[in-house]
Amino acid sequence: MAAPAIELRGISKRFGPVVANDRVDLVVEAGTIHGIVGENGAGKSTLMNILYGYHRADAGAIRIDGVPTRIARPIDAIRAGIGMVHQHFMLVATFTVLENLLLGAEGGPLLAAGAARLRAELARIGREHGLDVDPDARVGDLPVGLQQRVEILKALCRGARVLILDEPTGVLTPQEADELFRILAALRAQGRTVLLVTHKLREIMAVTDRVSVMRGGRMVAHRRTAETSREELAELMVGRKIQLRPDKRPVRPGRxxxxxxxxxxxxxxxxxxxxxxxxxxxxxxxxxxxxxxxxxxxxxxxxxxxxxxxxxxxxxxxxxxxxxxxxxxxxxxxxxxxxxxxxGLVGHLPASENAILGYHRRRDYVAHGLLRRGRIVDTCAGWLERYDIRPRAPLMPALAFSGGNQQKLVVARELEHDxxxxxxxxxxxxxxxxxxxxxxxxxxxxxxxxxxxxxxxxxxxxxxxxxxxxxxxxxxxxxxxxxxxxxxxxxxxxxxxxxxxxxx
Amino acid sequence: MGCASRLPAWVELALLPALNLAIAALIAGLVVVLIGEDPLEAVGLLVYGAFGYGEAIGYTLFYTTNFLFTGLAVALAFHAGHFNIGGEGQAYLGGLGATLVALHWGQLPSPISIPLAVAGAALFGGAWAFVPGWLYARRGSHVVITTIMMNFVAAALMTYLVVNVLIKPGQQIPETDIFAPTVWVPPLAPLSASLGLDLGRAPVNHSLFLALVCCLAFWAFVWRSRFGYELRVVGKSEAAAIYAGIAPGRVTIVAMTLSGALAGLLAVNEILGSQHRLVLGFTGGYGFVGIAVALMGRNHPVGIVLAALLFGALYQGGSELAFDMPEISRDMVVVIQGLVILFAGALEHLFRAPLENLVSRLQVAR
Structure with missing residues (x-):
């Protein structure tokens, strides 16, 4: 049997007091689509950033195609045949598709030769994978789905055999997501390996061959997708039984x-x-x-x-x-x-000041033109408790909360003002x-x-x-x-x- | 995650600025060595020139007062998301406001004439900044561009007015008549003398207290008032402001006007407190240095007080230095100030990343 495309052993990483990855093992077979699921903050992104060389692991080993590899910087990862498509695209909006692909691969002080080579390469990849993009279109004019395709092309042009996609469907319409999955399946058919990082179980079930679940910085389970279910994965991710469909009482509409x-x-x-x-x-x-x-x-x-x-x-x-x-x-x-x-939020302002955004003229919060700071902080602290928003830090900037906690703060504010x-x-x-x-x-x-x-x-x-x-x-x-x-x-x-x- | 600072507060507020200042001093010292002077002696002269004796302290505090006003002005606009580079012009116009009041009602008793003249300075400075604010709110004109253009307009307008209209009749020097002494802001010298400090002939006056009151009011306004809250929301995110039912245009206009009013108060110190008449170019670049003061003071009154004091000391100590060490010219002092601005303002993040690494490694080790 061929060596796995990627093998991570005992990867650990701490950020100050936070353990982001705790002795994580991961084996990804070549020519498969491998899903990694977990809630926000479970350590998925950290693990991928270690694999791509943005972070260096405190401990652990990486093997690519069975060969021990040291990845200290993204260039090491690129040389090892790993490509990454970020959740937020790394593209220059005012450049054309070709110019974006040329970035970092100019091949000399004059652009013409590199551009011609890339244009040919682009046409070849387009034929092989059905990845058509007009090389002369301005990236800023393209819809989001096509911009993502440019990112994928960028990785492929640099010879990526393993493609990491970090939450790729967050910005896509359902149709664009389906199109992406078709492309991923085509890449797999070509023998390439795809690592799909997401928290959407529907996508995992739809396209992956295997799936690994992370929770609290640890790898908690590996499954064949065909042998698991959304319910089981949800339970593994959260650590308790989850109700994917809430119970509803009969509706009684009024005025x-x-x-x-x-x-x-x-x-x-x-x-x-x-x-x-x-x-x-x-x-x-x-x-x-x-x-x-x-x-x-x-x-x-x-x-x-x-x-x-x-x-x-x-x-x-x-x-x-x-x-x-x-x-x-x-x-x-x-x-x-x-x-x-x-x-919905002002990222750099503390949670407490975000808790009154739009309601800041209410007499509960203002007296004689001055903010009633004690009361505002108390109100916010109460919501953090009742909505289980973590950490319980009303003075922490909204940006520093995770996405789910930010959203709960917005929901709390809008529902608690009756x-x-x-x-x-x-x-x-x-x-x-x-x-x-x-x-x-x-x-x-x-x-x-x-x-x-x-x-x-x-x-x-x-x-x-x-x-x-x-x-x-x-x-x-x-x-x-x-x-x-x-x-x-x-x-x-x-x-x-x-x-x-x-x-x- | 998120991008909140990972550094302890004392590192953020004390160690980082101190490091930046130290590196600026080091490079300035190298420059002094290159000229062939002894850097330690130069530092000694500079510190002595700024704080060594009563009159030096008086001058340092006088300059500090100027920087307080212009630093606060820049910081206020900054909290509303705008870069007000027009402090120079707004201060200049503030001088016109103060002068018009002083020439017309200067003979009134001090408790009436001085507040009126102060209000005149704030009003004219504010009006000069209202225009860029209004242009931004109504037409989307960029405040950096409009404020800097307004500086030139202010300079031309003031030259015209002083040379052709307000000039003291029957003389060639472009300045107005001396104001009535009732409208002079009283000097600090008698007060400090009673406390045992002889300020000599230093022009420092009661405007210093006005500046410190402004610092306090600035803090309360920005962080404790409802309008200050709206101002910060607009400054951080216009989309969120609109969502919250705040009108960004109105907030911008008010913030710019208040910013200009603060800059205009510079005239209280310079014109009413020291020159006692309107002279051409009395703003002397204080409006521009205010940008550096705000930057270095992190747009917070406490930081601005410290930064203003530093620049006040550099100004005063620097001129003493230029006097005592002929090799070091007035321009050299400007170079040193430039280095401070460079390292404390523009390169403020130079040591941030290494320090963050160090702190996180120490935490792991523990």
Missing amino acids: PVLTVRDLEVADDRGVRRVKGVSFEVRAGEIVGIAGVAGNGQSELLEAIAGIRSADRGEILIAGRPVRGASNARPRGVGHVPEDRLRM PELILAGQPTRGVDIGAIEFIHGRLLAMRDAGKAVLLVSVELDEILALSDRVLVMFDGRIVGELAAEEADERRIGLLMAGIAAEAA
Whole structure:
């Protein structure tokens, strides 16, 4: 039997007092897709960064194709035939695809020869793997899925036989993710090895041959994908039984809280993204808006939250129109924004100051124009306790919390100010399973307490798990409405793809 | 994870700046050696020139006062996410405000005329910074560009006004008439003399207290007030501000205006406290050095007090040094100041990574 493509033995790494990797072993057979799952902070990224030479392990050995290899810097990894595609792309947006590939592989002071060589190489790889990208397109103009393809090409052009992908689908639409998986399967067919780091179990089940589970810096299990299940993996990741589908009480909708009529909204560039949308959300129900990202859901949500002005139509909260974000919150609109780091939080400010963002004019927090600091910190500390946000450090900058804990902080802030209407935009994006379970539980509790919830999500699982009614958006319009009982992945999927309801 | 500092607070706040300062001093010493002078003697002269006797201390504190105002001005705009390079022009206009009040109402009793003149300085400085703030909020013009352009406009405007309009009638020197003594900010010398310190003829005056009050107010405003909170949110993330129902444009305009008002107060020290008349170019580059003061002081009043004192000492000690060591010219002193700015401001992260490695290795060893 051939030597494994990668063999890690006893890898340990500490950052100050934190043990990120504790005697980790990993064997990856050549020509397979190997998944590594674990919650945020389980040590997956650290392990991959050690393999790629960003960090040096405190202890342990690395063998590549059976040969002991010292990897101190990324260049060592590249020479050993390892390529990495980062979660956040390392591309120059204003350069063309070819120029990006040329970076670090110029092959001399004059670019022409290297460029010509790369162009030929690119065409060859494109033929072999079905990885077509226009070499002269500007990277900034390409959709995210194609940018990721450029990253993969970059690794392949440098002769990578082992490809590491770190959370590759976080920024992709479901279609783009499927396309990526097709590419990964093609690479495997060519005998290359893929290491897929993710916390999404659906992807693990869909494409990997084997899977290794990490928890708390240790490797806790290795499985053949065919012999395991999502439930088992979830349990291994979290260390306890996990409910992937929450229990729901029967819905009892009350009076309408949100009414949207003939709404039209444009994006920042003036392109109309919401084209005449009307619907209602009643007290005590969760209405889910499904759709492929970029079909107007974001603009719709921002318009209702008062962040984006509508060109036409009406938005009524409890029968009265809203004017702007500073007006929406006092009227009882809680808003969990789609992008927590850009909008929902101010990364460099402490958790306590983030806990009042948008509510900082309330008398609970301000007296005579001055912040009531003691009360703000106490309030925040209470939420950290009740929402199990770790560490319990209200004065720590929001950035220093993990993604799941950041999101729980945003959710706490928006749910704890007693809203009547909750706008939840991708409430569990980039969040680990434990936090997903918690946030879903909180949203259902708000619904049972008689609040109206509008959920926008590109995760079909999430829509199906929570919604009492599902609206499907396509190209700025609502193209279908399904009750929870009649909603399933196939029907919603067809509507999302823009195929009319009758055909479904 | 995240990018919070991994260093203990005392390393961050004391050791790092001290290291940066030490390396600046070392290189400055090398330059002195190259000229052929004894660096230790030069340091001795510089320290003596800045703190050695009463009058030296008085001058050092006078310059410190200037740097406090301009440093705070830069820091305030910085917290709102803007780089106000226009402190020089705003201070210049502050001088105009103070002068107009002093010439018209200077004869009023001091408790009325001085506050009026101080308000005039703040108002004119603020108005000069309001324009870039407004241009940014309404038209998206970059504050760095507009403030630096406004410096040139201010210089031209002031030259015109002093030479053609405000000049003391019947003379050639471009300066105004001496103000009525009632509007002079009283010097500190009598007060310090009663405490046993002879400040000699140093121009340091009660503006120093105004500057220190501004430091305190700055801290309370930025970190304790609701508006300061909105200002910091806007400075860190405009998207989050809009999400929170804060209008970034309005906050920017107010922050820039307050920043300009702080810069304008420089005129209180220079014009009302020392020159007692408006002269051309009284701002002397203090507005620009304020950028370095804010940078080195990490935009915090405590840091700004320390940085302003350092630059005040360099200014005063430097001119003494140039006087005592003819080999070391006035320009050499500027070189030394430049080195301090370079290492304390621009290269402030030079020692950060090695120190972080050292600290984490020590923790592992433990």
